[in-house]
Amino acid sequence: MKIGDKIPEILGTDQNGEPVKAEQFRGKKLALYFYPKDNTPGCTAQACSLRDGYKDLRKAGYEIVGVSVDSEKSHRKFIEKFSLPFPLIADSDKKLVEQFGVWQEKSMMGKKFMGTVRTTFLIDENGIIRDKIEGRGVDTKNHAEQILENMETGRD
Template sequence: MTQPVRLAVGDAAPDFTLLTDSGEKFTLSALRGRKVVLYAYPAAMTPGCTKQACDFRDNIASLRGAGYEVVGISPDSPAKLAKFRERDQLTFPLVADEDRSVLTAYGAYGEKQLYGKTVTGVIRSTFVIDEKGRIERAMYNVKATGHVAKLRRDLGLD
């Protein structure tokens, strides 16, 4: 199985400009000076991705209070992301990487194991990016359930 190139602590976070759930352009470097939690998920409105997004939503006040901006990224279209945001009352931007180029640059798209089979798809991942645009944490193959709680512990928020 070919593994995608993975980011490591200290690497520059690949910059990108993508459309959001509201149809506006989002550029990662526009958040320089702030800490960012960028999380990659396979598909909007699926059970695991919904659980993870709602966990971020439910913890957004404490994450923002600690100086973190949260951004979700998936290969879904902006229209599907808008439905996801509205349906689950998500309070952070969702960005559409329809050609999967940004997910690939972050090592969050490639071959993975799914129910014992090798498939190509989004590797559920979370990246903590510091104020200078550097990777502070790169977490691959995270679980949809319980991940935000673990992230909060890792960041010293609990």
């Protein structure tokens, strides 16, 4: 998926097995963020930044939804442990990460493997992708502020 594309209607299921659909966010902006793994340092910093900036993001009209290939059970524990106020989609079949093009070859210490490239898609009130922040461009410790700054610069 790229800027200008409409997001799919069915996004997946959340930590409680409930369906998450694009129609739930009509009339609101959506920051749909893909991250590699629950309870890892960068992913925890990013989730906590979004948690800490949640009120400001909501005031700016944004809903937040996280996505990783972890299980619903892993997501429930992650949400509980860090008091996350937003849903996490359990994309264990990798359908959404592949659809959005964030399931890519990565390498760590010389080893190549497939994994999720950290990416946040900023989606408008009509379900159209307006911008994305990806890879090393994502500031995990200040991600909420990064989304709000992106909005202020008029790129959304």
